[in-house]
Amino acid sequence: MRKPCCDKQDTNKGAWSKQEDQKLIDYIRTHGEGCWRSLPQAAGLLRCGKSCRLRWINYLRPDIKRGNFAEDEEDLIIKLHALLGNRWSLIAGRLPGRTDNEVKNYWNSHLRRKLISMGIDPNNHRLSRNLPSHQQKHGSGSSTSSGSKCQLFEQAKSQGDNDQTSDAASCLENSSALLDLNLDLTITIPSSFTPAHGMQQHENSNIRRGLENTTSPTPTLLLFR
DNA sequence: AAGCGACACAACCGCCAGGCA
DNA sequence: GTGCCTGGCGGTTGTGTCGCT
Known part of the structure; x- marks a missing residue:
């Protein structure tokens, strides 16, 4: 006990x-x-x-930033969640002044719903088969107060229209989005990879633990710096 | 104005990993 | 090597607020 x-x-x-x-x-x-x-x-x-x-x-804590999340913060959370899953502390670490609890709450109360309403499965960032009717009504890029700010959604959506196997994460890999993130994260290399591929393997137990434990179909991500 | 449900967010709980004796 | 202690994390719950009927 x-x-x-x-x-x-x-x-x-x-x-x-x-x-x-x-x-x-x-x-x-x-x-x-x-x-x-x-x-x-x-x-x-x-x-x-x-x-x-x-x-x-x-x-x-004095450095806590309170109040609404900015649009770029929203985008970053979504992108990082696609990469890391529910590793809220890691995500929060990329958002100055935000806490893991705050990010987690914001995800659960706002962003999850937002993704669902856009026809994206918030668990794996894949496009759902059937977009909500109101989403289709809004059409691409014209919806909500944030308009078409979230390029990720639009990219994912447009790719999804053409390729049913694509998802938000693969969209990230294929686009320049990753470069924009400037992630200081390194993820354990799959066993099939070696440093000859130009990868650096760092010890980051949190990330390793998260990826090993994750059950979501988040694709293996290789981050180059 | 009251009742009710949805929402937002603070706080708690249980588990895990690392450090140390 | 082992067990305990502590800090940290993610999931979940509790509660106050808001908007609708």
């Missing part, structure tokens, strides 16, 4: 009060981040360390 991360009987749960926020901010300003387990007691908070960490990272 796993031990709880803290003594739950003595901890508050639910929304944070302003006083709790201030205590946490003051403590971290003075002592810095880290030692989350001992932080609550040291800071005089009746919270578990995990809760403090989440609150700080997702809400209180």
